[in-house]
Amino acid sequence: MSEIETRLAHVMDRIRAAEKRSPYGQKVTLVAVTKFHPLEDMEEVIGLGVKEVGENRVQEMEGKYKALTVPVRWNLQGHLQKNKVKKAVAMADLIQSVDSLSIMEEIDKRAGEIGKVQDVLLEFNISGEESKTGLTPDSLEEAAEKAGNLSHIRVVGLMCMAPEYEDVELTRPVFREGHRLFEALKEKFPKGQISILSMGMTHDFEIAIEEGANMVRIGTAIFGPRQYH
Ligand SMILES: *Cc1c(COP(=O)(O)O)cnc(C)c1O
Numbered sequence: 077m078s079e080i081e082t083r084l085a086h087v088m089d090r091i092r093a094a095e096k097r098s099p100y101g102q103k104v105t106l107v108a109v110t111k112f113h114p115l116e117d118m119e120e121v122i123g124l125g126v127k128e129v130g131e132n133r134v135q136e137m138e139g140k141y142k143a144l145t146v147p148v149r150w151n152l153q154g155h156l157q158k159n160k161v162k163k164a165v166a167m168a169d170l171i172q173s174v175d176s177l178s179i180m181e182e183i184d185k186r187a188g189e190i191g192k193v194q195d196v197l198l199e200f201n202i203s204g205e206e207s208k209t210g211l212t213p214d215s216l217e218e219a220a221e222k223a224g225n226l227s228h229i230r231v232v233g234l235m236c237m238a239p240e241y242e243d244v245e246l247t248r249p250v251f252r253e254g255h256r257l258f259e260a261l262k263e264k265f266p267k268g269q270i271s272i273l274s275m276g277m278t279h280d281f282e283i284a285i286e287e288g289a290n291m292v293r294i295g296t297a298i299f300g301p302r303q304y305h
Contacts, residue, residue, distance in 0.1 A: 080120050080298060084108075087297050094285035100255075102290040107151050107274070109295030112302035115140050121298065122148050130172070130293050134160040141167050153235065153274075153293060155209045162186045165194055172197040172235040172274055172293075175209040177222050180229060187228035194228060197235040197274055198261070202253045205239055213257055220264035231265060233272030233291075234258050238280055247280045251287035258288070 077085075091104050107130040110118045118129055118140060131137035132154025141150065152164050153172040156179055164171060165186045174180050174196045187194040198219055201210030211219050223231045236254040238247035254275050262270040276284025276292040284292060295302065 078120065079300070080117060081124055083298050083300070084121060084124055084126070087294060090282060091285065091292065094282040098286050098288065100288045102285075102288065104285055104289065105272075105291045107153075107291060107293045108298055109153070109277075109293050110140070110299070111136060111154075111295065112304060113295070113299045115143050117299050118144065118148075119146065122146055130295075134163050134167075137167060138163060151293070156183075158182050162189075165192060166190065168194070170195045170197065170232070170272075173199045173209070174229075174231075175199040175201075175211060177219060180219070180223060180226065184226040184228045192228065193230050195230050195232050196223075197233045197272060198223070198231055199235045200254070200257055202236050202257070203239050203250050208237060210236070213253070216257060216260060217264070220261060224265065231261070231270065233270050233274065234261055235274040237275070237277070238284075240279060244280050244283060247283050248287060251275055251280075251284045251289065254284075255288035 095104055107128040108121045108126045109130040111132045128149040128151055130151040130153045149169045150167055151170045151172055152168040156164055156173055161182045183194050199210045200213055201208050223229060234257055238250040241247055258273045272291050273289050274291040275289040278294055278296040281292040281294060
């Protein structure tokens with residue numbers, strides 16, 4: 077077994093165990109976060125059964141998108157700049173990082189130009205950390221209303237991140253609030269449309285699952301530390 081194969085198997089075991097501890101009975105989808113890792117690593121996990129990959133930057137995604145020859149679902153989850161939206165919409169199956177009303181409008185416009193309805197998640201900044209982007213929980217109603225009026229985006233759920241507390245248990249109230257907002261969001265859209273609660277990364281995904289996450293975004297635990305360059 078390669079290192080990645082061993083790590084992935086371990087992550088899957090931990091996901092399945094956390095699912096069993098969750099009171100919500102949800103099934104969890106893994107997004108393998110491949111940012112700063114080479115195409116070969118992406119190909120390897122897809123070969124091992126991973127169905128979804130996540131990238132943060134449009135430019136890096138584009139390189140891999142053009143080179144990859146096997147099917148996968150593409151998630152974009154980094155803060156998106158307006159001038160990158162056109163490319164993002166051309167590639168992404170799901171844009172997880174809709175963190176402002178203005179970026180929502182731009183996605184709608186660019187998706188309209190290519191006759192696409194873009195699936196998106198609203199990203200909420202729940203912990204109130206100023207360094208993080210995201211909609212404020214107070215703006216849920218306004219954001220949902222705005223999205224409902226745009227014909228080329230479809231909100232299918234919510235994404236959030238917890239601060240990197242040393243004591244990971246401290247993330248629990250953040251994820252609990254994420255779940256509460258997820259339920260509130262369901263009320264604002266047609267039945268069944270809001271189905272994805274994306275929360276949990278390498279250091280905190282088990283707690284996120286226990287609090288109701290049905291999508292986790294994991295990089296380091298699968299691929300090892302990122303080599304920034
Ligand atoms: C990088 C990143 C991840 C994955 O982080 P790991 O700690 O490596 O698992 C997940 N979500 C977002 C939004 C990220 O930027």
